[in-house]
Amino acid sequence: MEKMNAILKKIEKWRMERISERKFILLLSLVVGALSGLAAIVLKNLIHFTIHHLTGNFSVDDVSYQYLAYPMIGILITVLLIRYVIKEDLGHGVSKILYAFSKKNSKISKHNMYSSMLTSTITIGFGGSVGAEAPVALTGAAIGSNLAQTFRLNYRAITLLAGCGSSAAIAGIFNAPLAGLLFTIEVLMIDLTMSSLLPLLISAVTATTTSYFLMGDGYHFRFSLNQSFDVNNLHWVIILGIICGLISVYFTRVMKWVEGYFKKQDRFLNRILIGGVGLGILIFLFPSLWGEGYVSINQILNGNYTDVLNNSVFYSLKNNQTLLIIVFIAILAFKVFATAITTGAGGVGGIFAPTLFMGCFAGFIFSSIVNQGSPELATENYALYGMAGVMSGVMFAPMTAVFLIAEITGGYTLFVPLLISSACAYLTILAFEKHSLYHCHLAERGELLTHNKDKTVLTLMKLRKVIETDLVTIDEEACLGDLVKVISKSKRNIFPVIDKDNNFRGVVLLDNIRSIMFNKEMYHKTSVTDLMVMPPEMVHPDESMEKVMKKFKSSGAWNLPVVENRKYIGFISKATIFSAYRSVLVHFSEE
Known part of the structure; x- marks a missing residue:
């Protein structure tokens, strides 16, 4: 450890003497890209190895009862690791990154x-x-x-390099550098400026190169274009896009509802039991719900869609097209339940793959039903349009969805219909939801950083740091004479009134008593409670700064008391907030 610290000190000394911070960040973005790309490859292979070890000997034409047990075992091990080894809730990975950006100065735990x-x-x-x-x-x-x-960089640099890591990880796991870059802009809300573009690109390209070097040049999904896009079928793409938007609404609301149900379960063993049993039954009935679902997506994209029923109790329906579509609709409907149960019960994973899975099935089902009439739509193409549509709607990331599908399938020839489907889905869900699943909880608490710089600066500001505690308080049982003595010692014109337990009772404003404060005859006849007034609003110390500013705006006040559990904490003023705002804005915007 001492040797490592010595090496780091030498590197930092060299950096300070020989290289500017901007160039040093570019160098670090290269390192971050390589390490994050390597992490993506390791994770991909670990998952593949585990799945192959557990299910490699399953017969495609027979049901496997292990499906009933494996999910519960996996969730149990995961929960125990988090609870007793890691000892910190991992939550949704992307939401955790966003929370670190807004409330933890972009500092993420080493573990x-x-x-x-x-x-x-x-x-x-x-x-x-x-x-x-x-x-x-x-x-x-x-x-x-x-x-x-490690190199003691500032908040902006830490945020940028964290964004570089996420961009590189997505680029590395999909071999899709542009999608990785766009992910950080649309989902993580990293500002796209000249100072941030180059490091993000370096990280994404480095990760993709690392993945290519170690894993080869194969696309994540195998896809061959058999039928190019026909502009006469444009209306079908638009309709599919709208349907994908509605599916995105369904996905979002079911995820919230199911995860909310699991949060109400006080005992973690209950969550594991309920989740493990529910997920095991779903996977036993529909084995395609197992894991990420990329095997099923590849089967559909390559025309082997009947293989989706391998290991299933519905295996005998392979040759019945109508019943096959009905089973596919059931798989589509239950996928979000399987995903929400997994995360709600304590499993760790994201919604990237489930949105691609549901989009693929939606596009295939839609085109298959339409083909019952006269049109002959390419089901594989529409599966891709569906993937772009549902991902765009659920994640509120239309450009990420388009470039991801294009890059991982090599399907740039379908760029226009991918754009149309993605845009239609995104516009559709906007009519129902204001924020994506990644952003909704943070937005509700006022903790979400956006591309709106004013809101971002307000989010970064911490209310507790601008509370003024120098106001002289007065006891509610005091009289006017006591108040005058307090006024003589104070430089402020507001006097909080408290009781003996420090509970906030109201305020006395100097302007309201100016006409009587020198009338000594009233000193013992007038109590403070007769003179105090209640402020138009009160502020809780943990409220977001955006909510505080709304209270200032609605009340027209320049000063508001800060109260927690009825206890008086201090006051907050517009002037102090504006001063802090300017400081944070300069810190946030510095290049």
Whole structure:
């Protein structure tokens, strides 16, 4: 450890003497890209190895009762690891990154460089119906954040390198550098400026190159274009896009509802039992719900869609097209339940893969039904349009969805219909939801950083740091004479009234008593409670600064009391907030 610290000090000394911070960040973005790309490859292979070890000997034409047990085992191991070893809730990986950006100065715990990979491998490898992308994005962000902290870089640099790590992780796991870059802009809300573009690109390209060097040049999904896009079928793409938007609404609301149900379960063993049994039954009935679901997506994209029923109790329906579509609709409907149960019960994983899975099935089902009439739509193409549509709607990331599908399938010739489907889905869900699943809880608490710089600065500001505690208080049992003595010792014109237990009772304003404060005859006849007034609003010390500013605006006040559990804490003023705002804005905007 001492040797490592000595090496780091030498590197830092060299950096300070020989290289500018901007160039040093570019160098670190290269390192972050390589490490995050390597992490993506390791995770991908660990999951593949685990799944192959557990299910490699299953017969395609027979049901496998192990499906009933594996998911519960995986969730149990994951929960025990988190509860007794990691001892910190991993949550949704992307939401954890966003929370770190807004409330933790972009500082992410060191254990996140490996803990998300370990727990998601167990969750997904044992059948958890989630994706590995969010955990590896958190891993990449943790690598970037901790590397930046090691060299004592500022908040902006730490945020940028954490974004570089996430971008690289997504690029590495999919071999899709542009999708990785766009992910950090649309989902993580990293500002796209000239100072941030180059490091993000370097990280994404480095991760992709690392993945290519170690894994080869194969696309994540195998796809061959058999039928180019026909503009005469444009209306079908638009309709599918709208349907994908509605599916995104369904996905979002079911996820919230199911995860909310699990949060109400006080005992973690109850969550494991309920989740394990529910998920086991779903996977036993529909084995395609196992894990990420990329095997089923490849089967559909390559025209082997009947193989989706392998190992299933519905295997005998392979040759009945109508019943096959009905089973596919059931798989589509239950996928979100399987995903929500996995995360709600304590598993670790993301929604990247489930959105691609549901989009693929939606596009295939839609085109198959339409083909019952006269049109002959290419089901494989529409599966891709559906993937872009549902991902765009659920994640509120239309450009990420388009470029991801294009890059991982080599399907750039379908760029226009992918754009149309993605845009239609995104516009549709906007009519129902204001924020994506990643952003909704943070937005409700006022903790979400956005591309709106004013709101971002307000989010970064911490209310407790601007509370003024120098106001002289007065006891509610005091009289006017006592108040005058207090006024003589104070430089402020507001006097909080409290009781003997420090409970806030109201305020006395100097302007309201100016006409009587020198009338000595009233000193003992007039009590403070007769003179005090209640402020138009009160502020809780943990409220977001955005909510506080709304209270100032609605009340028209310049000063508001800060009260917690009825106890008086201090006051907050507009002037202090504006001063702090300017300081944070300069800190946030510095290049």
